[in-house]
Amino acid sequence: MKEVRVRFAPSPTGFLHVGGARTAIFNWLFAKNQKGKFLLRIEDTDPERSRGELSEQILRSMRWLGMDSDEPIVYQALNISRHREIAIELLNRGKAYYAFETTEELEAQRKEANAAKRPFKYNRASLKLDKETVDKYIAEGKPYAIRFKVTDGVTEFEDIVHGTTTFKNSEIDDFVLLRSDGTPVYQLAVVVDDNDMNITHVIRGDDHLSNTPKQILLYRAMDWEVPLFAHLPMILDEEKKKLSKRRNPVSVEEYKQNGYLSEALFNFLTLLGFAPPLLKGTESAPVDSSNEKQEIVSMEDLENMFTFDRVNKKSAVFDMKKLGWINSEYIKKTEPAVLLPQIKEVISRLEIQFAETSENENLIFNVISLMKERVQTVNEFVTYGKYFFEDPVTYDEKGMLKHWTTEIKEHFVSYTNELNSITPWSADILEQHLREYAEKCGLKAGQLVHPLRLALTGQSVSPGIFEVMMVLGKKTTIKRISGFTSQNPR
Numbered sequence: 001m002k003e004v005r006v007r008f009a010p011s012p013t014g015f016l017h018v019g020g021a022r023t024a025i026f027n028w029l030f031a032k033n034q035k036g037k038f039l040l041r042i043e044d045t046d047p048e049r050s051r052g053e054l055s056e057q058i059l060r061s062m063r064w065l066g067m068d069s070d071e072p073i074v075y076q077a078l079n080i081s082r083h084r085e086i087a088i089e090l091l092n093r094g095k096a097y098y099a100f101e102t103t104e105e106l107e108a109q110r111k112e113a114n115a116a117k118r119p120f121k122y123n124r125a126s127l128k129l130d131k132e133t134v135d136k137y138i139a140e141g142k143p144y145a146i147r148f149k150v151t152d153g154v155t156e157f158e159d160i161v162h163g164t165t166t167f168k169n170s171e172i173d174d175f176v177l178l179r180s181d182g183t184p185v186y187q188l189a190v191v192v193d194d195n196d197m198n199i200t201h202v203i204r205g206d207d208h209l210s211n212t213p214k215q216i217l218l219y220r221a222m223d224w225e226v227p228l229f230a231h232l233p234m235i236l237d238e239e240k241k242k243l244s245k246r247r248n249p250v251s252v253e254e255y256k257q258n259g260y261l262s263e264a265l266f267n268f269l270t271l272l273g274f275a276p277p278l279l280k281g282t283e284s285a286p287v288d289s290s291n292e293k294q295e296i297v298s299m300e301d302l303e304n305m306f307t308f309d310r311v312n313k314k315s316a317v318f319d320m321k322k323l324g325w326i327n328s329e330y331i332k333k334t335e336p337a338v339l340l341p342q343i344k345e346v347i348s349r350l351e352i353q354f355a356e357t358s359e360n361e362n363l364i365f366n367v368i369s370l371m372k373e374r375v376q377t378v379n380e381f382v383t384y385g386k387y388f389f390e391d392p393v394t395y396d397e398k399g400m401l402k403h404w405t406t407e408i409k410e411h412f413v414s415y416t417n418e419l420n421s422i423t424p425w426s427a428d429i430l431e432q433h434l435r436e437y438a439e440k441c442g443l444k445a446g447q448l449v450h451p452l453r454l455a456l457t458g459q460s461v462s463p464g465i466f467e468v469m470m471v472l473g474k475k476t477t478i479k480r481i482s483g484f485t486s487q488n489p490r
């Protein structure tokens with residue numbers, strides 16, 4: 001059997017969009033499942049809109065998601081002379097023709113069509129020119145485009161996702177292959193490159209469905225083998241509208257910055273159109289009756305189970321809550337050592353003064369084990385747990401009014417003194433000590449716990465206070481309580 005060869009072909013006119021990443025993932029999973037090749041091609045033929053740094057960004061996001069190209073990356077702009085050669089070949093085969101209309105003339109045709117409320121279609125005036133006139137125009141240096149001559153009939157193909165798909169050729173314009181400045185248009189470049197790269201399956205978004213008949217006509221005109229096509233359903237937001245950056249982040253880079261793990265985003269994006277079968281229970285996806293659909297699936301399992309039979313035709317909804325849940329599940333099972341550098345990066349991005357010491361590294365590990373069941377993103381370790389990394393500067397006002405009394409202030413001084421002699425500094429011992437202290441003084445434990453939380457975190461909510469004390473360590477705990485007591489008169 002022929003080796004499966006697929007490609008992901010982004011245009012470097014923007015960052016890697018989550019929709020693009022989903023297309024890349026389906027290509028990648030199919031290639032891996034079929035033991036084939038996954039290739040990357042940067043479609044940079046549009047010099048005005050393509051930018052080198054955007055290609056770099058896209059490649060960085062692809063690498064972050066764990067998808068490398070199995071062969072050297074193809075830069076489409078380097079193939080322009082080959083695209084021109086094929087346009088000329090199509091002319092020689094009588095499948096294409098010179099078109100001499102100026103932009104203004106075409107604009108006038110378009111306006112006329114609009115006024116008559118009919119879709120614009122090039123009127124083929126240049127096709128009617130005789131050979132002498134064409135030669136004369138060329139000799140005179142009149143600018144021309146090369147257009148494809150669309151034949152009569154219908155173009156039909158078996159889309160792997162949508163099934164039999166038919167287009168009437170009468171609805172297809174004689175599209176441009178080469179512009180008058182000699183640059184190839186997408187339809188030509190994509191077919192030439194896919195052919196030259198021996199692509200067997202073109203897997204891309206639904207928005208390219210209407211390009212497919214044009215491309216099939218080109219393959220046939222060149223007597224090239226037509227690849228198979230799979231068009232993936234659109235991704236909509238929760239309001240069933242096209243994903244828009246006004247509502248949610250749309251670039252992969254932003255999700256990374258916002259503290260999503262690459263494996264979680266990969267898993268989530270796969271579920272936008274692919275329904276994993278129920279697993280028998282593997283290490284990465286243990287059987288859990290509350291998660292019947294088995295939505296947490298590792299890259300490796302996805303590779304093994306991927307098939308287009310389980311790809312939905314209908315559009316998929318990008319559900320941020322579900323992404324949050326999937327991310328939290330991945331955070332729970334990720335090794336703390338893997339989270340450490342990411343947390344450090346967030347600390348430095350937020351400009352928190354936090355020295356690179358082994359003691360501090362230890363503190364981060366303790367924060368991870370205390371908070372990993374509570375956060376949805378890596379950033380939340382730092383934003384929810386900011387007080388672990390720097391002293392609080394303000395204290396929740398409502399909490400202060402309720403819990404900070406003269407009586408408690410006095411107790412804080414003697415309680416803090418007693419803390420000095422506590423060893424070992426563990427949550428259990430701290431809890432036992434506080435309860436005994438409260439009882440001895442005729443207080444309820446809560447009367448001490450609430451203000452302690454304020455003193456140590458600045459907040460009225462936090463994980464268990466004894467765990468917080470343990471993570472902060474004896475020195476910081478005592479320093480914060482003493483600072484708080486002397487700063488806050490009562």
Ligand code: GLU
Pocket residue numbers: 009010011043190203204208
């Ligand atoms: N460069 C095109 C895009 O970014 C690729 C289309 C295709 O896969 O054929 O949409």
